[in-house]
Amino acid sequence: MSDNHKEHPTPKKYVQIAIFLGILTAIEVALYYTEDFVGVFTDPLLIFLAIGKYVVVVGWFMHLRFENKMVNRFFAGGMILALILFAIVMIERAAGNFFN
């Protein structure tokens, strides 16, 4: 059963969330152009920002944070399987098993 009866955000809140997402996108683009200055932190920061945007859209716009736990598990299941696949392939790539 749904164990969670949080109120959905108001239109004003949605606009605030969209502005926040826009700011995160602007930071991403700024990071791309300041890669020489930010150095090795650029890629981790870009990944962190993308994950942040992803979580905000899924949680608030798709209302997953207000949803039944079963729905959350199904969605997380797909994510976890995709990440496992990605990790295995990247390990194989790093080990040089795809290219001689």
Next chain:
Amino acid sequence: MSGGHDYPHESTGVETRKLGMWVFLSTEILFFGTLITTFMIFKGRDFPGIKLTDVYDIPFTSVSSFVLLMSSLTMVLAHNALENADQEKTRVWLLATAMLGSVFLAGQIYEFTEFYHKGFELSTNIFSSTFYVLTGFHGLHVFIGVVFLIGLWIIGQRQKGLSLDSGFNLEFIALYWHFVDIVWIVLFTVVYLI
């Protein structure tokens, strides 16, 4: 997305159609996960022909990304308006979402055309193939979403109103549309920025 509702007659506690939609989206994650993984195998390696970094235009793609992000806002506002039984606003926001999606698609078509003219083609090398397959499939999903949105808007006009509980459901199309948006959030970072 009308979260928090219980469905005691369903053994899962979730409306079956909604659960089906989430399972579908879960399989879509695997679909795009596979395409992204394939793209990443070849990213950063040297191949004959022009490179993606030589042809892409970050400011242009950034604006496209922003447009798609804002279409998620208009979509959620359409859903909110329907929950408040405001049919007029629902139709306006639906149309706005379809228009923003169309702008994104037009941008992608322009981008692909530019890349082709500069010599970065589907058959240039295996990396270019993975790029076009990945971004092309995303574009196809956006196109399907736009068709759904326009279809829903037409139904809303003809029936003088949409329903959250039955028929060609706005809630499921909204879920699909936000999913298309989150895929692009990942693609924008993985394909263009990193």
